[in-house]
Amino acid sequence: MLLQNLSILVLAGFIGYAVISKIPNTLHTPLMSGTNAIHGIVVLGGIILLGMGVGGTLNKVLLVIAVTFGTINVVGGFLVTDRMLEMFKAKPKDEIEAGGE
Amino acid sequence: MTPPIATFLTDTNFRSVLYIVSFSLFIYGLSGLTGPKTAVRGNRIAAVGMGVAIVATLLMPHLHNLGLIVLGVVLGTIVGVPAARRVKMTQMPQMVALFNGVGGGAVALIAWVEFRKSGGFADVPTYVAIFSVFAAIIGSVSFWGSNIAFAKLQELLPGKPISIGPAQQPVNFLLLAAAAACGVAIVAGSHGEGLFLGLLVAAAILGNFVVLPIGGADMPVVISLLNAFTGLSAAATGIALNNPALIVAGMIVGASGTLLTQQMAHAMNRSITSVVAGGFGGAVEAPVGAAGTDGTVRSTSAADVAIQMAYARQVVVVPGYGMAVSQAQHAVREMSKLLEAKGVAVKYAIHPVAGRMPGHMNVLLAEADVPYDQLKEMDDINGEFSRTDVSLVIGANDVTNPDARNKPDSPIYGMPILNVDESSSVIVLKRSMSSGYAGIDNPLFTNPKTSMLFGDAKGSVADITEELKAL
Numbered sequence: 001m002l003l004q005n006l007s008i009l010v011l012a013g014f015i016g017y018a019v020i021s022k023i024p025n026t027l028h029t030p031l032m033s034g035t036n037a038i039h040g041i042v043v044l045g046g047i048i049l050l051g052m053g054v055g056g057t058l059n060k061v062l063l064v065i066a067v068t069f070g071t072i073n074v075v076g077g078f079l080v081t082d083r084m085l086e087m088f089k090a091k092p093k094d095e096i097e098a099g100g101e
Numbered sequence: 102m103t104p105p106i107a108t109f110l111t112d113t114n115f116r117s118v119l120y121i122v123s124f125s126l127f128i129y130g131l132s133g134l135t136g137p138k139t140a141v142r143g144n145r146i147a148a149v150g151m152g153v154a155i156v157a158t159l160l161m162p163h164l165h166n167l168g169l170i171v172l173g174v175v176l177g178t179i180v181g182v183p184a185a186r187r188v189k190m191t192q193m194p195q196m197v198a199l200f201n202g203v204g205g206g207a208v209a210l211i212a213w214v215e216f217r218k219s220g221g222f223a224d225v226p227t228y229v230a231i232f233s234v235f236a237a238i239i240g241s242v243s244f245w246g247s248n249i250a251f252a253k254l255q256e257l258l259p260g261k262p263i264s265i266g267p268a269q270q271p272v273n274f275l276l277l278a279a280a281a282a283c284g285v286a287i288v289a290g291s292h293g294e295g296l297f298l299g300l301l302v303a304a305a306i307l308g309n310f311v312v313l314p315i316g317g318a319d320m321p322v323v324i325s326l327l328n329a330f331t332g333l334s335a336a337a338t339g340i341a342l343n344n345p346a347l348i349v350a351g352m353i354v355g356a357s358g359t360l361l362t363q364q365m366a367h368a369m370n371r372s373i374t375s376v377v378a379g380g381f382g383g384a385v386e387a388p389v390g391a392a393g394t395d396g397t398v399r400s401t402s403a404a405d406v407a408i409q410m411a412y413a414r415q416v417v418v419v420p421g422y423g424m425a426v427s428q429a430q431h432a433v434r435e436m437s438k439l440l441e442a443k444g445v446a447v448k449y450a451i452h453p454v455a456g457r458m459p460g461h462m463n464v465l466l467a468e469a470d471v472p473y474d475q476l477k478e479m480d481d482i483n484g485e486f487s488r489t490d491v492s493l494v495i496g497a498n499d500v501t502n503p504d505a506r507n508k509p510d511s512p513i514y515g516m517p518i519l520n521v522d523e524s525s526s527v528i529v530l531k532r533s534m535s536s537g538y539a540g541i542d543n544p545l546f547t548n549p550k551t552s553m554l555f556g557d558a559k560g561s562v563a564d565i566t567e568e569l570k571a572l
Contacts (some may be wrong), residue, residue: 002228005340005348012349015128016356022135025453025478028460029193031134032328034144035357036200038127039335041350044158045211045342053165054218062210064173069207071177073200078148079185085144087467088137
């Protein structure tokens with residue numbers, strides 16, 4: 001199981017590097033907030049441990065905090081990235097005139 | 102009896118397939134970020150991938166504590182949604198720092214509970230202990246380091262380097278060694294919770310000490326590095342919990358953060374170690390001072406600037422952190438539209454480390470509806486300055502400093518810069534004659550081609566716009 005997981009780890013590293021290196025400088029801020037959202041995947045860790053039926057009040061409190069943190073990342077990260085990327089979309093000319101804040 | 106459909110849904114293989122679907126969506130979604138047209142869709146595809154991963158996890162057989170899981174998700178949503186909706190684009194560096202931090206914090210907490218529930222890793226394979234310990238150290242460093250970065254960017258702490266002096270490096274090294282020693286003892290079979298707490302505390306102090314001495318201009322490197330840390334710690338958690346979605350997602354973030362860190366450090370001509378070893382402060386503070394400004398500075402008026410630009414063929418705007426601080430992006434766009442109406446070509450030259458995080462200026466200008474194709478990266482625009490009539494530098498300093506090209510003993514010598522001094526004339530909008538974050542004199546300001554317009558960037562740009570309207 002360990003070797004299998006290590007292979008996944010290494011391959012994911014190379015794929016990640018290849019994909020990310022094609023992203024232009026202009027989109028680096030949305031990239032960072034997008035990866036913020038993706039590392040919110042740690043929420044799974046909290047759910048798994050809670051779901052396995054961990055006992056003890058301190059354990060439960062720590063895990064609820066972990067799930068909260070992870071969810072902040074996921075929800076906040078994807079939303080803020082969406083907000084930013086909408087701004088980068090090319091807009092029709094008259095819309096630009098109307099929507100200049 | 103459980104109905105067959107429930108047995109199927111909670112089957113391990115089915116859930117594994119869902120995880121594979123999920124990480125495929127992450128990778129596919131991220132590849133959409135290569136262009137602004139596909140990026141929105143890409144981000145949403147990645148979000149769907151996240152939804153699939155969470156559903157797959159909730160399908161685990163005999164799920165306990167559902168109420169607590171829902172509680173965590175609800176709390177996270179209550180905090181996350183308004184934060185994402187309300188944050189200003191100028192505050193994105195803080196927001197990303199904070200998000201890096203909570204991710205790292207979650208990883209450290211999960212590793213801690215993993216330790217407690219397995220009796221100090223007594224009943225799990227050694228590799229689980231190793232990866233959990235790694236996740237705990239890196240996650241904790243990332244949490245505390247990111248909080249400091251946030252506090253500096255939010256100006257709760259001074260942006261200038263704060264350090265305990267020459268002892269900083271040895272102390273940091275000792276802290277790392279202490280955290281690692283606790284980790285090794287745990288992996289070797291000690292079950293005392295004190296060791297784990299010792300590890301968390303040492304890593305926490307280390308996180309504080311590493312980021313406190315780093316100055317404002319180095320923030321893009323630091324944020325990228327902490328981003329990489331959080332990703333790698335999530336990947337380690339994935340191995341400890343044997344979860345492929347966590348491994349792939351964490352590793353992609355780790356790769357992304359690493360790549361950005363390298364690019365940022367390269368754009369400043371500094372090694373990652375020299376950034377982490379402390380900001381521009383200390384070593385270069387001495388040569389700075391009144392002595393350096395031997396030339397005279399010419400100041401100009403908004404009316405003159407307006408006339409100069411109105412009769413130019415091409416104007417290149419060089420934005421920097423000063424534009425973000427004074428929120429001048431909308432005013433700049435307003436001014437550019439007037440210039441374009443007069444037939445002037447307007448372009449924006451973006452240095453990779455302008456602002457406080459990778460791509461910071463681009464987001465601000467995109468917010469102000471500047472067309473994507475007017476935003477030029479350094480390598481594309483540098484050849485154009487010799488054909489440019491006016492370069493308008495708005496709150497940027499070190500990224501335009503010709504010393505980086507010409508003066509081998511300058512602390513920023515070798516850093517790639519925007520060659521604004523090659524254009525026919527340069528106008529610098531600046532609050533005062535203080536030096537930039539690096540605390541280094543900029544001979545661009547005393548160049549005979551350069552004139553300075555002092556004042557708040559937003560106010561100055563608004564004045565120029567008024568003058569342009571009057572022309």
